[in-house]
Amino acid sequence: MRLGVFTVLFSDKSFEEMLDYVASKGIEAVELGTGGFPGDAHCKVQELLEDDSKREAFLEALHKRNLTISALSCHGNPLHPQESIASKDDELFDQTVRLAQLLDVPVVNTFSGCPGDHENAKYPNWPVAPWPPEFLEILTWQWEEKIIPYWKRKAKFAKEHGVKIGLELHGGFSVHTPKNLLQLREACGPTIGANLDPSHMWWQGIDPLEAIKILGKENAIHHFHAKDTVIDQPNVNKNGLTDMTSYADMKERAWYFRTVGFGHSSKDWADMVSTLRLYGYDHVVSIEHEDGLMSIDEGFTKAIETLKPVMVKESVGDMWWA
Structure with a gap:
């Protein structure tokens, strides 16, 4: 397994400045945004698709620092009921898959998206309760008419390009739990998988x-x-877990993001890394920083300090004792 970083947190740095910095910290892989919510500060998808020489220089910059790309990420909502939004995110996904193939990147990360509640809806509708019964009717319509048909097409497209799809299980989007993910995977095939974020x-x-x-x-x-x-x-007791309080109002929120090791112990993270290996995951653990109490540099550094000692770098091979 290798330690990586989702480079969106360094969007103020140029591509090569960012690579120098993360390499100096011992990072081995980068996850690059190609647009959508992550932005495209370090990976201009259209430019790299169209220009072989720029693509070669892009890869050379990584190789000379002994870095690889763990994934390209284009998180958006390709199922948005407003066509102008959905079509833009859909096109970006297709471009990102094509670029991933050319760069030999194994995974494209994104969100599943969330549709509206009928054909003429204006905004997404995320049902979170099975009653009153119209909520289940909305959910059934979304899955049968929008979610499964769309991702069947995209899974086929990604498979043709030798790329896997990592859907981030994120509240507000239709696929947000292990059950939803496996439901979609059963309908669309094993090209669909999780970009799992604890x-x-x-x-x-x-x-x-x-x-x-x-x-x-x-x-x-x-x-x-x-x-x-x-x-x-105490804030969960007041607000519930589907808390709509602004992320910026941390004192009032039921939950908020922290850098690795500041919400749960290093033992929790060691257990997760070991369980990933137990079940055959041997790719990248990609640091994402959205901590409202620490600077980017401090949060990133502390995440590395927590994760480096618990990473499993070498498989045992034959069990000589068994």
């Missing part, structure tokens, strides 16, 4: 260790994010 499991009340086991049994973890979460129980 931070989003914790706030939903899901034990990330058990999520790894559930998905790992199906070989359904394509990528892994490293981000932590704090649960503020």
Whole structure:
């Protein structure tokens, strides 16, 4: 396994400045945004698709620093009921898959998206309760008419390009739990998998260790994010877990993101890394920093300090004692 970083946090740095910095910290892989919510500060997808020489220079900059690309990320909402939004995110996804193939990147990360509640809807609708019964009617319509048909097409497209899809299980989008992910994977095939982020499991009340086991049994973890979460129980009692309080108002929120090791112990992270290996994951653990209490540099550095000692770098091979 290798330690990586989602480079969106260094969007103020040039591509080569960013590479120099993360390499100096001992990072071995980068996850690059190609647009959508992550932006494209370090990976101009159209430019790299069209120009072989720029693509070669791009790869050379990585290789000379002994860095690889763990994933290209284009998180958006390709199922948005407003066509102008959906079509833009859909086109970006296709471009990102094509670029991933050319760069020999194994995974494209994104969100599943979330449709509206009927054909003429204006905004996404994320049902979170099975009653009153119209909520289940909305959910059934979304999956049968929008989610499964769309991702069947995209799974086929990605497979043709030799690329896996990592859907981040994120609240507000249709695929946000291990069960949703496996439901979609069953309908669309094994090209669909998770970009599993423990931070989003914790706030939903899901034990990330058990999520790894559930998905790992199906070989359904394509990528892994490293981000932590704090649960503020008094605010949970007041606001519930589907808390709409602004992320900026941390004192009032039921939960908020922290850098690795500041929401859960290094033992929790060691257990997750070991369980990933137990279930066959041997790709990158990609640090994501969204900590409102620490600077980017401090949060990033502390995440590395927590993760480096618990990373499993070498498989045992033959068990001489067994």
